[in-house]
Amino acid sequence: MNKTDRMLAIVMELQRYGMRRAEDLAAQFETSVRTIYRDVQALSEAGVPIVGAPGMGYSLMEGYFLPPISFTAEEAVALLVGADFVHMLLDAEYGAKAHHAQQKIEAILTKPVQEEASRVRSAIRLLHERMAGTTVLEKERLEPLRHAILQKHSVHFHYSKSLTEPEDSRHSVRTVDPYGLVFTQAAWMLVAFCHERQAIRYFRLSRMRELMVLEQTFEIQPGFDLHARKVMDDRDIVVRMRFDASAGEHVQETGNFYMESLEPDESGWLATLRVRRIEELLQWTLSWGAAVEVLEPESLRERLREEIKKMQKRY
Incomplete structure (x- = not known):
């Protein structure tokens, strides 16, 4: 951190906490106490009203705020929760930046707004719905891909397709030109020009x-425009199934990646899902036992019958 950034950060720390000792500031910014003394002196000479109390530390003169920005409690919560999302969904570098942004926002809030924002935020909790392992893998790949996109460097990786794909085509090696990153259907995807296919393709980060x-x-x-481009969705098999009324609430709670709708009808709950291959729903459907009936397609019904016969032989 250079001197200018450190001096601004000192002002924000004093504005946020009211009183800070030179030793605490030196430890936070990983510098010497003598350097903090010089920074405070430079700030005072620049017109920032810093008051020093022997044995207690430094504080800003009452009524001084930097920068002159005001937020309502709702606006502050929107920004702070937004930073939480960045910390949750992006890589470690942006996670750290989001944390610093939160500190800066909190530092410029007046005391009443800060207290109200804290009260509202304490009633909101964000939970990541996907497996922690998958999230860690994606985060590891986000940072190098972001830099490759910005610096326009090609990337090379091994790619694993869905387990439902034929064994001989399940794995491939790709060299691509990365154009952008998209978060869709609860997963990060890379939009890139594939050298092998000579076309733009989508790649899941979790499978790299x-x-x-x-x-x-x-x-x-x-002519490429990431924001104008429609995200590819090749799930062209429509599956309809009916759940017993007693299972409907649990289906709503657990959900399914491929589910598009779940609506009540006279016999229970009617679910509509879209998949690439029927095998993608096989194990999930079996897990509901007699509480579910597949209405269509017939190919999934037949596949379930085959699997149940195999299970009967085991038991």
Whole structure:
């Protein structure tokens, strides 16, 4: 942290906490107490009204605020919770930036707004719904991919397709030009120009292995617009099933990645799902036992019958 950034951070710390000792500031900014003394002197000479109390520390003169920004409690909560989302969904680098942003926002809030924002925020809790292991893998790949996108460097990786794909086509090695990152259907995906396919493709970060950023650079294809582009969705098999009324509430609570709707009807709950291959729903459907009936497609019904016969032979 350079001197200018450190001096601004000192002002924000004093504004946020009211009183801070030089020793505490030195430990926080990983510098010497003497350097903090010089920074405080420079701030005072620049017109920042810092008051020193022997044995207690430094504080800002009452009524001084930097920068002159005011937020309502609702606006502050929106920004603070938004930073929580960034910390949850992006990599460690942006997680740290989000934390620093939260500190800066809290530092410029007046005491009443800070207390109200804290009260509202204490009633909101964000929980990540996906497996922690998957999230860790994605976060590890987000940072190098972000840098590759910004610096326009090609990347190389091993890619694993869905387990429902045929064994001989399940794994591949790809070299791509990364264009952007998309968070959709509870997963991070890379939008990239694939050298092998000579076309733009989508790749799940959770299925990448041995990711390498190459020295080779690229230029984005003319006319490409990440925000205008429709995210590819090749789930073209529609599945309908009916759950017993007693199971409906539990289905709502647990949900399913492929589920598009769950609505009550006269016999229970009617669910509509879309998948690429019927095997993607096989084990999940079996887990509900007699509480579910697959209405269509017939191919899934037949696949369930085959699996149940195999289970009968075991038991």
